[in-house]
Amino acid sequence: MAIPVSRETLLTCCHSGAWADAVLAKQPFQSMEKLIEGARSAWWNETPITGWLEAFAAHPRLGDRRGLAQRSGAFSDLSRDEQSSAAGAAEATLAALADWNARYEARFGHIFIACAAGTPADRMLAMVKQRYTNDPATELSVAAGEQMKITELRLAKLVGAVPSPADVAARRTGESLRSPITTHVLDTARGKPASGVRIVLERAAPGSSNAWQHVGAGKTNGDGRVPDLLPPAASVAPGVYRITFDTSEYMRRCRDEHPAFFPAKPFYPRVSVFFEILESQVNDHFHVPLTWNPYGYSTYRGS
Helix, strand or coil: CCECCCHHHHHHHCCCHHHHHHHHCCCCECCHHHHHHHHHHHHHHHCCHHHHHHHHHCCCCCCCHHHHHCCCCHHHHHHHHHCHHHCCCCHHHHHHHHHHHHHHHHHHCCCCCCCCCCCCHHHHHHHHHHHCCCCHHHHHHHHHHHHHHHHHHHHHHHHCCCCCHHHHHHHHHCCCCECCEEEEEEECCCCEECCCCEEEEEEECCCCCCCEEEEEEEECCCCCEECCCCCCECCCCCEEEEEEECHHHHHHHHHHHCCCCCCCCCCCCCEEEEEEECHHHCCCCEECCEEEECCEEEECCEC
């Protein structure tokens, strides 16, 4: 049986008229998977940039509790639910987020958009700071990827989706959850964990040939680890991932301590590692470490 989808429902998920019309033209959808596939194709291949910007503009600013409270309608109700994890944030954090939202808008010409479901305000703040350094073309693609993530979550909520068996099992048994993707960095030149290394995790946007979706970020702790790269979960989305390590900033700090050993300019200013998670592996845990020195690095799948 085909899944009924109205234009109103689509606009509640993604407020872009061009996108909604492109999705409607692909009906009927015989399954949720086919609907998501059609939504992705319409977004990446048939919606112009003006349609992307229209979708961005419909969202309230992240962390703007007053602005969100003044909105009404189904779209805003979903936005309030998605931003609920930031509702109890400290005023100083929300003020900093508002400041960076304004900087971002001045730089890129559109609001900062991120899939905020389950994301606390301090993580949102770290995300906007990290993405502020992108060039405009890259950031437009990243923002479009975030919008698609929001759209897919809303479609699942409004049209209906069954939780994954792993998530159901975890809730039933009370299993302790952790980030399904973790990492650590070992500095083999000094023979110790590399602390304070900035790390960004992205996923290739389904349906697009060149867009990446930001899914997590963090800094290595004193043990060289980032245990909370993703929110705790019993499963992870399949796809191609890219994890990027900012080795340039780390090596600058190393050179300050050991100027005679570390070179002035890094040979590897950053390291990006690509890996793929298959549909059959979504309930597995993935540990992707980096062993690094100024002139070489290696990686492997750990445990």
